[in-house]
Amino acid sequence: METPIGVIAPPTLPAGQLLDYAERADALGFAELWVFEDCFLRGGVAQAAAVLARTGRIRVGIGILPAGARNAAFACLDLATLAELFPGRLIAGIGHGTPAWMRQTGTWPASPVTLLREYFDATRALLHGERITVAGKYVRLEDVRLEQPPAVPPPLYAGVRGPRSLAAAAEVADGVILAEPVTPEYLHQAREVVGTKDIVAYHVAAVHDDAERARALVRPHLETFGEPDWAPHIAPLPFAAEFRRLRENAASPSDFARQLPDEWADQLSVAGTPDQARARLAEIPADHHVLYPAGPDPLAALENLARVLA
Numbered sequence: 404m405e406t407p408i409g410v411i412a413p414p415t416l417p418a419g420q421l422l423d424y425a426e427r428a429d430a431l432g433f434a435e436l437w438v439f440e441d442c443f444l445r446g447g448v449a450q451a452a453a454v455l456a457r458t459g460r461i462r463v464g465i466g467i468l469p470a471g472a473r474n475a476a477f478a479c480l481d482l483a484t485l486a487e488l489f490p491g492r493l494i495a496g497i498g499h500g501t502p503a504w505m506r507q508t509g510t511w512p513a514s515p516v517t518l519l520r521e522y523f524d525a526t527r528a529l530l531h532g533e534r535i536t537v538a539g540k541y542v543r544l545e546d547v548r549l550e551q552p553p554a555v556p557p558p559l560y561a562g563v564r565g566p567r568s569l570a571a572a573a574e575v576a577d578g579v580i581l582a583e584p585v586t587p588e589y590l591h592q593a594r595e596v597v598g599t600k601d602i603v604a605y606h607v608a609a610v611h612d613d614a615e616r617a618r619a620l621v622r623p624h625l626e627t628f629g630e631p632d633w634a635p636h637i638a639p640l641p642f643a644a645e646f647r648r649l650r651e652n653a654a655s656p657s658d659f660a661r662q663l664p665d666e667w668a669d670q671l672s673v674a675g676t677p678d679q680a681r682a683r684l685a686e687i688p689a690d691h692h693v694l695y696p697a698g699p700d701p702l703a704a705l706e707n708l709a710r711v712l713a
Contacts, residue, residue, distance in 0.1 A: 404668055406690065407640070407690075407691045408711060408712060409435025409462075409693040410435070410436060410632065411438075412436060412438050412701075414444045414445065415444070420702065421453065422700070423702070424572065424701060425453075425454040427457060427705060427706075428705060429461040431709040432709065433712070434463060434691075435461060435693065439554075440467065441504075442470060442507070445586040446590065447467070448465065451465050451493065451624070452485060461537075462492050462597070462666065463492060464580075465493075465494070466496040466560075466693075467578050467612035469505060471495055472508065474523040475522050476525075476529065479530055479549060481494050481580060482491050482550055483530060483551070484529070490555040494557060494558055495559070496561075496562045497522060497576075499515045499521070499562075499568065502632065514694060515568070518540075519572075521541050522541070522542055522577055523540040523559060523561065523572070523575035525542045525544060527575070529552070532552035544701065560577060560580050560601070561579050561580065562579070562582065563579060564582065564633075564635045566592075566635070569593055569597055572681060573636055575595060578601055578607070580601060581603065581605060583605040583606055583695060585636070585689065586605065586639070588640055589635070589639050590643075602690050604692055606672060606673040606692065606694055606695065607621050607665065607673070607695045608674065608694035608708055609672070609693060609708075610677055610708050610710050611707060612676060614675040614676055614679060615676050616671065617618070617674040618672075618674045620674070620697045620704075621672040622660050622663065625660045627656065629650030629656065630656075640670070642667060647657035649662055650712075677710040677711055677713065684711070
């Protein structure tokens with residue numbers, strides 16, 4: 404079976420373009436469309452609902468809902484409603500959230516992994532129609548049951564990065580979502596922890612007949628990869644030490660991205676001609692590939708990314 408290839412609706416996409424973008428992704432044949440809940444832009448559930456209502460085939464993933472930001476029972480009300488209205492088309496991603504954003508909102512727990520475990524256990528039980536009482540450290544529910552649990556509960560994927568969180572995901576989630584960049588090395592390391600669980604791999608991506616132009620489009624999106632939150636992605640790479648030194652000595656994130664050697668930029672993204680992009684994806688044995696369109700015009704980037712599907 405071919406690996407599904409999906410696309411991300413960039414969180415900075417103007418609201419007025421979201422539904423046109425989703426319709427076009429559906430028409431072009433992408434298997435999945437993923438929406439973000441990045442602070443402080445738009446809500447993941449609201450975007451997913453609008454996209455599901457406008458499209459007829461494409462599966463929609465929410466990547467991700469931060470566990471600390473929502474009571475598990477109320478999150479299930481939203482997820483169950485979408486699953487009832489659009490059976491089989493929703494993938495629910497839940498994770499820790501970006502620590503800095505969670506701290507800004509007062510929702511970063513003392514033990515993120517404990518919260519993740521409790522949240523997944525409760526959410527799964529409720530979506531499958533169970534009546535539960537939970538007295539956990541973070542999740543506390545008393546005699547709660549959904550009155551109308553969905554006939555087709557959505558799969559629950561954990562958006563996580565590091566080894567402890569991946570180990571928890573292997574126990575409680577249906578799959579994992581790995582944020583970009585996903586290299587063969589990072590995926591292999593994650594696979595050793597999560598075993599046969601589904602892996603969704605995000606990639607910053609640009610497709611162009613001129614490979615140099617494609618690389619230039621992705622380069623600005625690589626700025627954040629030098630920040631501490633991305634350390635688990637970089638650690639398994641053969642150039643990890645040099646990468647860290649480059650970031651430490653760079654004057655700014657944009658300066659760091661400009662200085663990245665072309666070879667590193669190619670390994671941290673999916674960029675090039677359609678054939679080169681397909682070859683790069685083939686080197687990364689994920690269960691789902693999801694492309695983040697790079698460039699100033701997301702709709703134009705979407706059209707070019709679709710050439711990978713041919």
